[in-house]
Amino acid sequence: MEDIIFAINAVLPIILMIMVGYILKKIGLLEEENAKKLNTLVFRIFLPVMLFLNVYKIEDFGAIDLTFVFYAVGITILLFLIGIPVMHVLFKDNRQRSVMLQGIFRANYALVGIPLAESLFGSEGSIMASLLSAFIVPVFNILAVICLTVFSAGDKKPSLKGVLIGIAKNPLIQGIACGLLALGIRAAFVQLGIDFRLSQITPIYKTLQNLSSVATPLSLLVLGARFELSAIPTLKKHIIIGTINRTVIVPLIGISVAVLLNRFSGAQFATFVSCFCTPVAVSSVPMSQEMGADADLMGQLVVWTTVFSSLSIFIASYVLKAIGIF
Numbered sequence: 339m340e341d342i343i344f345a346i347n348a349v350l351p352i353i354l355m356i357m358v359g360y361i362l363k364k365i366g367l368l369e370e371e372n373a374k375k376l377n378t379l380v381f382r383i384f385l386p387v388m389l390f391l392n393v394y395k396i397e398d399f400g401a402i403d404l405t406f407v408f409y410a411v412g413i414t415i416l417l418f419l420i421g422i423p424v425m426h427v428l429f430k431d432n433r434q435r436s437v438m439l440q441g442i443f444r445a446n447y448a449l450v451g452i453p454l455a456e457s458l459f460g461s462e463g464s465i466m467a468s469l470l471s472a473f474i475v476p477v478f479n480i481l482a483v484i485c486l487t488v489f490s491a492g493d494k495k496p497s498l499k500g501v502l503i504g505i506a507k508n509p510l511i512q513g514i515a516c517g518l519l520a521l522g523i524r525a526a527f528v529q530l531g532i533d534f535r536l537s538q539i540t541p542i543y544k545t546l547q548n549l550s551s552v553a554t555p556l557s558l559l560v561l562g563a564r565f566e567l568s569a570i571p572t573l574k575k576h577i578i579i580g581t582i583n584r585t586v587i588v589p590l591i592g593i594s595v596a597v598l599l600n601r602f603s604g605a606q607f608a609t610f611v612s613c614f615c616t617p618v619a620v621s622s623v624p625m626s627q628e629m630g631a632d633a634d635l636m637g638q639l640v641v642w643t644t645v646f647s648s649l650s651i652f653i654a655s656y657v658l659k660a661i662g663i664f
Contacts, residue, residue, distance in 0.1 A: 352450065352617075352644050355555060359562020373563040374627065376556060381624030384553035386513030391550050392448060393472050393517025394524075394536065406466070406606045407473050409599070410613050413592050414474065417443040418481045421583075425489075433632040434576060436489035440626070441580040441639045442588060444478045446619045447471060450647075451612030455605075458655060458664065463608035470609050472518070479510045482622065486629040504629075510621060557620045564623070564637050577638050580618075584643040585650040589615045593654050597661070607663050615650045617643035 362368040421442040425435040445451060448471065455467035483504045505511055520536060527534050537543045570577065592614030596602055602610070618640045627633035658664045 350648075352558060353641075355558035356562040356565065356641060356644070359559035360565050361562075362559065363563040368559065368563040370564065373560045376560045377564070377624040377627055377633075380553060380557050380560060381621070381628055382509045384549055384556060385621050385624075386509045386516075387546055388550040388553040389448060389475060389510055389513040390517040390520070391546060392452075392468070392475070393514055394520050396468055396472055396521065406602060406609075407470060409596065409602070410470055410474055410610065411477050413595065413614070414443050414477055415481070417588060417591070418485070422485075428579065429576075431632070432489040433630065434635055436486045436631045437622075437626055437636045437639065438576060438580055438583075439485045439489070440482055440622050440636070441618050441643070442583050444482055444619045444622055445613050445616045446640075446644075447478065447613060447616065448475055448619070448621070450616045451609070454616065454651070455608040455612045458611060459605045459608035462605040466605045467609045467612055470613070472514070474613060476511060476514045478619065479508055479514070479625075480505055482625060483508050483511070483629075486626065486631055489631070508625075510625070554620075557624070561620060561623055561637055561640060564634070565641055566634065569634055569638060573635055573638055576635055577642050580639040581642045581646055584618055584639070585615075585646045589650045589654055593658070597658075597663075604658075604663050607658055611651065611654045611658070615647060615654045617647040 359368065359373075363370070363373070418439070421439045425439045429435050429438060447467075452464060452467040452471060456464035459466075484501055487501045487504045524535060536546075589611075592610055593607075596607065596610050618636075620640055623633055623636045623640060626636040655664065
């Protein structure tokens with residue numbers, strides 16, 4: 339019962355915020371056109387700032403277990419590569435192919451993953467999850483840009499230059515890159531014996547924190563405002579396949595292979611649950627909208643994988659506890 343309550347508590351606040359956005363739309367306080375504009379604002383401003391701060395807050399890169407990082411990144415890339423031919427076979431519309439592929443590999447790590455790891459394994463889990471975020475979040479976004487660029491190319495053969503430009507122009511990747519640059523500057527100051535951090539410039543740092551704090555609630559409200567129950571019958575096949583992929587197949591692969599390898603700690607397994615058992619990233623909706631994919635389908639996948647991820651989180655945490663990892 340404790341595990342069930344924990345899993346529900348991990349995702350229920352997200353679901354409730356989405357419901358609030360849906361209600362706001364129904365009573366006329368958040369119209370569709372305004373929701374699209376807010377989506378763009380979230381994608382270009384609030385989420386990049388949030389990712390910048392998440393990276394900047396990392397204290398010690400030297401504590402990273404490279405095997406642990408390589409595993410999480412490697413499984414993510416493997417899921418991406420396996421998903422490409424599968425999406426080609428199952429779906430004909432490129433706008434939907436790119437969305438369904440994101441639904442396989444792109445976890446809601448920044449929003450759900452880090453606090454989930456802390457709940458599973460305390461402060462050690464939180465530290466490991468924060469360290470991994472500097473690597474896995476850029477990978478999620480780079481792969482997302484690649485699949486959105488390739489599948490939006492239609493009959494034209496996508497160019498390497500076009501993919502690289504798309505990656506470089508992506509605001510989320512730019513936010514992470516700026517965070518890594520700021521970390522590098524901080525490390526250089528330490529080597530020179532200068533004790534200086536961005537947080538010491540209080541007005542600027544406080545402004546960044548305020549912008550960052552807006553990202554999550556506004557993303558969820560906008561997602562709720564764009565959610566349409568009437569779209570479910572026409573997208574039923576996509577929703578079922580996407581939800582099973584994200585909440586059953588991906589956790590099964592990501593967690594079971596790690597167990598078989600038998601070389602990871604409990605804190606590292608907490609981040610694997612956060613990476614492979616969490617729902618599709620909320621940030622995938624504004625990105626899909628910006629890059630011409632089927633944002634409505636993406637929104638459906640975010641909602642339904644969020645609802646059912648509580649079950650995959652519960653099962654994964656229960657099994658890992660039963661076999662003595664947690």
